[in-house]
Amino acid sequence: MAKVDLTIEICGMSGDGTIAAGALLNNALSRAGFSLMAFDSYPAEIRGFGRCVTRCRVGDEEMLALTSETHVLISLDDEQSFSRIPFLAKNAIVFFDNRPSSYIEEGKSIAARVEPDVILLGIPFKDLAAEATGTTRGRNITALGALAGVFDLPVEPFHKVIRNKFEPKGENVLLVNMKSFDAGLRYAREELDYSPGIPFPVPEKGDEETERVLLSGNVAIARGALDAGLGLYFGYPITPATPIMEYLAKALPENGGRLFQMEDEISSIGAVLGSFYGGRRAMTATSGPGLALMTELIGLGVMAEIPAVIIDAQRGGPSTGLPTKTEQSDLQAAVFGGPGDSARIVIAPTNVIECYQYTVKSFQIAEKYQTPVIVLTDFFLDNRVENVVMRHATAEQIADGNIYPDPALKGKYHRFEVSESGISPRSIPGMEGFLFATTGLEHSEKGIPDYTPNNHMEMSGKRHRKISGALADLPAPEEFAWDEALDVGVIAWGSTFGSALEAVRKAQSKGMRAGALKITSIFPYHVDAIRGFMERCTDILIPELNYEGQLANLIGHLFRKDVVRLNRVTGEPFPVSIILEKIEFLVKS
Amino acid sequence: MKTSGRALAAKVSSIKDSGAFAIRSRNLPTWCPGCGYFGIHQGLNNAIQRLGLPHHETVIVSGIGCAGRYPFFADTYGLHAVHGRALPVATGVKLANPGLTVFAVGGDGDGLGIGGGHLPHIARRDIDVNYLLFDNSIYGLTKGQPSPSSPTGFKTKASPTGTTDAPLDATLMALSYGASFVARLFAGDPEGIAAALMEGIHHKGFSFFHLYTTCVTFDKNFKTWDHLKEWIHPLPEGYDPTNLKQAMNQALEDHFSMGILYKRKKE
């Protein structure tokens, strides 16, 4: 069991430096050796005006999900923090500024609103910052200093991250922030008469060789693409995928590639297909509404057997939906969207390191199986930050996946030659003697339009056989179960898997026979492995952040009876407690 | 009818003899006899041969329509994409391997209707792609509906009382979108096409070729061979193609002057 497992929130108004303080905190805690998962909420309004909340779950064991409760709240703006009160755990600690610049009306202080079990620590952030530096701007950093002082956290990591962040901005800025931090630290150590009942011991330094990096899902995706040798990026701004484009806008040219912001998602996917056709790795990242626009060209990729890599960062839907909320409701569109039998390869990472790994993998798979590959992530996964053990892509993983034609076929090459695997070796423009034309029309082995009955049957069979064959290269489902016979098997995908696994572990520790199955290859899916797991279970529970139970619809038929669906579309990550409750309910009945 | 049939056969045979179909693939074009596309095909073929462009380093990307079938008739790499999307796909191909010579090919419906949103951006990005817009002012493949460049009052099965919309002028659009090379050519003049294409291919930037052509099967009234031959004429003597304003005036005032209307001076 974890020795420390805390959720720390900072809440303020835009302009209070909430997000900056949150980022510094994440960095410092990561440096100190803690595991963490952090997820911020930003104001949705256009000019970015409104409440900012940073949440960081920190501990000594790997974090799988967020908690529903907050153990420590730093209030930089009491009125904004009121909304966070319902989430405070029993005996939570609230830091607030007890020397506001003027008198405040009854009820406007957070001290007026919290439940009696909450421990209030009044610390004069503004005054301390002003005394130490002559300005109140560093009060958010003062609050961090107070946090470090109260919990007796190691100070060196904080100093280091403050230095790294502010040194480039000049000596004065660095000094203001350093002194603001130290003022809060000193106050907490010397003047505040409180020591917390919550343990916060620093973990022992693990294996020195493991490199831990603080990464968000989006940055992990961008890094994965870069490490895989991405040459061209074509994209269009859309929440929540835009940060991928912005990261690559800087990094890709530095890596010898080029980035283009296109006029829409249609031209983005068009150019990606053109690029792969021309022999260079390309990528686009979008969200639901953009994926919808790409449907027709994705179909072209499937029919004309042209590779593509598409990141779909799912958000609330349908239609324009909820741009800043998380959801997992594009599965059906990603797998099946579009006319005809056009199912294509869809994979879904469950955490940040998998975002990196699967993006790397997608290029090779797209090339080998000559078809669009869609990587499904979600708002929560894209924007959350974890400190992951970095496992860089190997040469093998980034090697060219294309299967080229046998040179002996020069002059006699048929682009769509039927084969047992369904894969027809493809030539790239520039290869002499291997000319071909490809098309979205049904075509013969030579690539000429052909609508005859047998041809369409055969070609459809070839293409489907090819895609099924991709199972060999796609990540297999992973089981997390101790018992042979299980009362409840939980099958989950995407970021929901983390919540599901935590719920299952909790259930296991309570003596329940529960197990979890992680599915990351959404299509094609591993029928045998999934069925094998299901057979051991009395009940199968599939929690998903979508209303229609899209994964359940896809694989539910493999189970001998109806699967139990657990659907949630609140725009928030899937709470562990809801899954645990359902497991307990199923075990009892 | 008979007369034009015999004349056409003679024409085909003379073209065959000249070896102008070197670029022809083994697939017979699906275009109707007398279609203007044959002339364009001949012009493109000549340009490629004369420039000595290796076939395996040439890519033709097309949209949907009669023009869209082009890649199958040419002995190059080809990509028959979806309706209106040849330009972005061609962009990807060229950027992936700048050593390739890339052509985008499509009709007026494909390029000015559904694909209209892509033309401004490839032009302003000045991607080194050669775009051939086969403008016969009709939707031929789907059997004769009006297109965005059909004249007002154009009567078809889909517009029995005549269209009421004003036509789009592709040349004017390309110029106003900032294309760095704009040529207006006639399918009945393969040599003129070849010459302009050679210059355009050589031009390092987006080259736009507005090709006036016929649909002999579905348009018997407007863009017929006879009408086109009557209307078209060369650009005026001493015309300066480096003057954008002049080019735009030319496009506004005279819809039938043929040649390279604009070619941006590269510093």
Added chain:
Amino acid sequence: MSWQHYIVIGNGPAGNQAAFTLREKAPEARITIISGNVGGSFRPHLLPDFIAGKIPEESLFVVTPDRYKEKEITFRHGQRVVKLDPNEKTVILDHKEVISFDGLIIAVGGKPRIPEHLHSFEGLMLTLKTVEDAHVWISRLAGVDSILLIGGDLTSLAVTKALLHLQKKVYLMLTEHAFWPLRPDEALFAEVSDRLACRGVEVLGGEIRKIVPSPPGDSFTVQFNHRPDLQVGLVGAFYGLSPEIDFLRRSGFRMDRGILVDEYLNTGFEGVYATGDCAQIYHPGLRNYWVSIGHANAVTLGKVAANNLLGGKSQVTVPTESVFELEEINVNTSWWMEF
């Protein structure tokens, strides 16, 4: 009635009772109870039993925070009132929140008194007022065999009982403050000393000159004026309580050691009452001010203040009796005119 906001400052026996009485009699009013200490209302007189280990911590509490919630009384604890304006009818908390009231009951109680001459040793001595204090006693006692209790108020006698139960060596120094709030009387003094001596308690007299912490740390050397030095593990100060009303010095109240109130517990300001240990109550019969001592009295006074705030006219003229028991000696506590 329903829009009235009543504030009670202090959640000891008096303040607590006042709040609950207000809730009973004014079901629709808004009631806030503010306390500088953290935690629910507890019975101070049970602290010695808690230290002795005779009762669990839960038994100390009269009211837990949940109970306030049930009664819809807003409980603001760990928050101190720093200013009070009886004319404007506002209180200001230490974090600068300004709260208006329609009626106010001040029941802040008292804090352990340290006489002047011992002020410099304040940090070396333990007192016993709150549950936190009791926890400190418990943890310190674990490593200590002998304790000196000075002052001799009634609480110290109860603590003596507790320490004997824990089999510690007790020294008890009785001064003129002995048996506070009772007035020491010769006979009582002698009897109590005897009884205590029988139990092994060493009763001392005299005056303390100095308290010095002795290395290696966990003990103290106490130097007296008329007797030899004493080495003990712990020193406890039991000089009675004095009202915690410093924050009211500039508010315009009539004050002596405590807040002076009339027989109805009113401070002289409309809607503002004081009750419990912090009040000095006028006795029309005696034409002088009384002080109430003891848990039962405090509770009664809380009730009276609440009633009167709501328009009642109860007087507190009849002294109530309560009994203090020490080693089979029953002592009547009653109204006394002084501290």
